[in-house]
Amino acid sequence: MKASKAETPAVLIELDIVERNLQRAQQMADGISLSLRPHIKTHKLPRFAQRQIELGARGITCQKLGEAEVMADAGLDDIFVSYNILGASKLKRLKALHDRIQIAVAADNNTVIDGYSAAFTDSNHKLSVLVEIDTGGGRCGVQSAKKAVKLAKRIKASEGLSFGGIMTYPPRGEISDVNASLSRAKAALLDAGLKVKCVSNGGTPDLRFAGDVTLATEHRCGTYIYNDRMQVSYGHCEISDCALSVLATVISCPAEGRAVIDAGTKALAADFCDAPGYGHVLEYPDALVQKLYEEHGVLDFSACESMPEVGDKIRIIPNHVCVVSNLFDSVHLVRNGLIEETVAVAARGCLV
Amino acid sequence: MKASKAETPAVLIELDIVERNLQRAQQMADGISLSLRPHIKTHKLPRFAQRQIELGARGITCQKLGEAEVMADAGLDDIFVSYNILGASKLKRLKALHDRIQIAVAADNNTVIDGYSAAFTDSNHKLSVLVEIDTGGGRCGVQSAKKAVKLAKRIKASEGLSFGGIMTYPPRGEISDVNASLSRAKAALLDAGLKVKCVSNGGTPDLRFAGDVTLATEHRCGTYIYNDRMQVSYGHCEISDCALSVLATVISCPAEGRAVIDAGTKALAADFCDAPGYGHVLEYPDALVQKLYEEHGVLDFSACESMPEVGDKIRIIPNHVCVVSNLFDSVHLVRNGLIEETVAVAARGCLV
Numbered sequence: 001m002k003a004s005k006a007e008t009p010a011v012l013i014e015l016d017i018v019e020r021n022l023q024r025a026q027q028m029a030d031g032i033s034l035s036l037r038p039h040i041k042t043h044k045l046p047r048f049a050q051r052q053i054e055l056g057a058r059g060i061t062c063q064k065l066g067e068a069e070v071m072a073d074a075g076l077d078d079i080f081v082s083y084n085i086l087g088a089s090k091l092k093r094l095k096a097l098h099d100r101i102q103i104a105v106a107a108d109n110n111t112v113i114d115g116y117s118a119a120f121t122d123s124n125h126k127l128s129v130l131v132e133i134d135t136g137g138g139r140c141g142v143q144s145a146k147k148a149v150k151l152a153k154r155i156k157a158s159e160g161l162s163f164g165g166i167m168t169y170p171p172r173g174e175i176s177d178v179n180a181s182l183s184r185a186k187a188a189l190l191d192a193g194l195k196v197k198c199v200s201n202g203g204t205p206d207l208r209f210a211g212d213v214t215l216a217t218e219h220r221c222g223t224y225i226y227n228d229r230m231q232v233s234y235g236h237c238e239i240s241d242c243a244l245s246v247l248a249t250v251i252s253c254p255a256e257g258r259a260v261i262d263a264g265t266k267a268l269a270a271d272f273c274d275a276p277g278y279g280h281v282l283e284y285p286d287a288l289v290q291k292l293y294e295e296h297g298v299l300d301f302s303a304c305e306s307m308p309e310v311g312d313k314i315r316i317i318p319n320h321v322c323v324v325s326n327l328f329d330s331v332h333l334v335r336n337g338l339i340e341e342t343v344a345v346a347a348r349g350c351l352v
Numbered sequence: 353m354k355a356s357k358a359e360t361p362a363v364l365i366e367l368d369i370v371e372r373n374l375q376r377a378q379q380m381a382d383g384i385s386l387s388l389r390p391h392i393k394t395h396k397l398p399r400f401a402q403r404q405i406e407l408g409a410r411g412i413t414c415q416k417l418g419e420a421e422v423m424a425d426a427g428l429d430d431i432f433v434s435y436n437i438l439g440a441s442k443l444k445r446l447k448a449l450h451d452r453i454q455i456a457v458a459a460d461n462n463t464v465i466d467g468y469s470a471a472f473t474d475s476n477h478k479l480s481v482l483v484e485i486d487t488g489g490g491r492c493g494v495q496s497a498k499k500a501v502k503l504a505k506r507i508k509a510s511e512g513l514s515f516g517g518i519m520t521y522p523p524r525g526e527i528s529d530v531n532a533s534l535s536r537a538k539a540a541l542l543d544a545g546l547k548v549k550c551v552s553n554g555g556t557p558d559l560r561f562a563g564d565v566t567l568a569t570e571h572r573c574g575t576y577i578y579n580d581r582m583q584v585s586y587g588h589c590e591i592s593d594c595a596l597s598v599l600a601t602v603i604s605c606p607a608e609g610r611a612v613i614d615a616g617t618k619a620l621a622a623d624f625c626d627a628p629g630y631g632h633v634l635e636y637p638d639a640l641v642q643k644l645y646e647e648h649g650v651l652d653f654s655a656c657e658s659m660p661e662v663g664d665k666i667r668i669i670p671n672h673v674c675v676v677s678n679l680f681d682s683v684h685l686v687r688n689g690l691i692e693e694t695v696a697v698a699a700r701g702c703l704v
Binding site: 064084089221271294298 | 681
């Protein structure tokens with residue numbers, strides 16, 4: 001079926017662009033001997049995770065246990081859950097995963113480490129725990145090299161655990177700060193007699209500068225598979241590198257220059273980016289996706305030479321793809337304008 | 353089970369607050385002889401739609417056909433789809449619904465009306481079509497009374513259709529403009545010899561002023577069942593009237609005054625409101641939900657006298673509940689701190 005015939009709103013994924021984005025990143029990483037560990041939060045599709053591995057990724061990254069369970073069920077066997085996992089039920093699920101596949105987790109505090117240890121005390125192989133370092137991102141992570149050493153020592157001394165290295169979710173555009181923080185942490189860990197097997201950096205925005213983070217042994221990137229308007233605004237890619245679009249139908253042209261489409265925040269999400277509006281209209285690059293309601297998108301075509309009519313379909317590159325994937329039960333895989341396959345977003349809604 | 357023991361992130365719905373919100377609105381409407389036609393986009397749960405009817409609502413409103421199908425399957429038999437429905441496949445589904453239950457739809461242009469007529473020409477009972485009026489909201493709707501008359505005449509003259517009246521999605525706080533637009537449209541329609549059976553107004557923000565829209569015969573409101581931080585900022589309700597909260601776990605307290613929770617935009621959504629941040633923390637009213645990543649929420653407790661520890665759970669009233677309901681496969685129904693039942697969000701993800 002022609003992609004343009006899909007019921008709207010729908011997600012279209014251009015397979016050729018996906019493949020190009022994956023290959024380009026893997027080649028870049030291979031060229032600087034950096035391992036990739038792609039984050040599947042963006043696509044949530046086992047097939048793309050498998051393709052990332054085939055192309056050379058050393059494993060995958062998940063943010064939630066539910067995502068890791070879906071991926072493990074599909075045969076992915078080396079997963080880093082880059083998250084502090086807490087609570088009896090989640091630790092039990094983590095242990096069940098660890099019994100089946102190679103899994104590692106993050107920690108940035110004692111409570112989390114002690115939870116891991118209590119759950120893995122009687123495990124026949126140790127759980128690898130990486131210490132998260134805040135390199136300026138202001139999210140999770142220890143604030144000093146000294147604290148990193150304390151946690152690494154605690155991990156090493158804990159039954160059932162092994163110290164797997166350090167990780168960070170870096171601030172965008174602050175390579176030298178990231179380098180400095182990681183260097184201080186690594187040096188302090190080595191001084192303390194701890195081996196740092198892995199230094200895991202992340203993010204798509206600075207993927208092209210990944211080689212400048214000289215200590216990193218692996219890079220976790222997610223959005224690069226599809227790209228989006230936010231990544232374009234960051235300079236990571238061009239609009240032509242965006243693989244995912246939302247197909248929408250114009251349902252009304254109520255006033256001059258205004259058209260309303262059947263996609264709102266429940267399809268495009270309310271995320272902002274540096275560019276104005278809520279998305280880029282492929283057929284009308286000068287159109288502004290001005291306002292989103294839940295099920296309506298209001299577009300301003302006053303800067304365009306023409307505008308669509310009621311019943312026309314248009315494609316919108318969203319500001320942030322990762323949240324859009326999570327809003328759709330299924331997506332259409334497209335090549336040369338045709339839908340090759342429609343697949344369920346296997347890890348959609350894996351919040352827990 | 354205690355609600356506080358739920359796996360996080362989770363949606364908790366306080367049943368007593370739901371019931372109070374529903375009763376309060378229905379009593380207000382009864383007092384001014386206004387029919388309510390609640391919008392189910394907020395809760396997407398057949399049981400609450402049924403309760404709205406039991407309390408006296410004349411029917412329900414859906415925005416998407418998929419929602420209407422779920423509700424019809426659950427026995428709801430009077431549904432207004434307040435949307436321009438377009439395209440062969442959707443019109444076929446609309447006809448199938450119309451064969452089972454009482455259904456009405458909206459239109460604000462010829463293309464949509466002609467589509468309805470083509471699909472319903474051979475129907476044994478007519479499809480009721482309401483003309484949408486833009487009363488200043490700037491979304492869908494005709495821009496003049498003259499255009500409303502033209503469309504109403506077209507509907508009346510179209511095979512398979514009947515003119516059901518007029519509807520609007522009003523701008524907030526502009527009661528006199530809404531009244532003026534509706535008056536002009538109704539007067540012009542009556543002048544043209546058209547009967548205006550229904551004048552459908554909508555929205556929760558101005559629900560308390562619904563009686564001031566004197567021409568309205570029914571009011572479509574959605575958010576009032578749960579309420580949210582946006583409605584608090586609009587003056588519709590207090591925080592104590594908010595029935596839905598997101599339960600989250602503190603996974604990290606990496607720096608002074610900063611805590612990170614396991615709920616980000618995939619649980620709380622990125623919607624803004626007039627109040628700062630992304631939600632209201634029930635246990636720490638002075639905390640700021642400062643930044644949301646997809647799976648992390650970063651909270652600033654510097655204005656609070658104390659802050660939670662890693663492993664503690666907190667409840668957050670989101671800025672906008674309607675998009676939060678749509679992110680969770682199931683929600684917990686809570687009374688007196690206990691989960692009475694966990695139910696699937698039946699119409700979640702009904703985008704088409």
